[in-house]
Amino acid sequence: MSVTITLDSVVAAFYTKVAQQANLPLEQVLSDTLFKLAAELSLESLQKKSL
Numbered sequence: 001m002s003v004t005i006t007l008d009s010v011v012a013a014f015y016t017k018v019a020q021q022a023n024l025p026l027e028q029v030l031s032d033t034l035f036k037l038a039a040e041l042s043l044e045s046l047q048k049k050s051l
Contacts, residue, residue, distance in 0.1 A: 005030070 007015070019029040 015029055015033070016026055019026040022029065
């Protein structure tokens with residue numbers, strides 16, 4: 001499977017630098033970031049649902 005995302009040049013530069021400093025591929029850094037965001041949004045949604 002292949003997924004293509006478009007990043008603003010400033011965002012791309014930021015995550016490229018993070019990937020270089022962490023010695024990880026950019027794809028892994030972006031994947032981890034999106035996974036963490038999904039988890040945070042899920043938790044937020046569950047909290048709102050329980051109110």
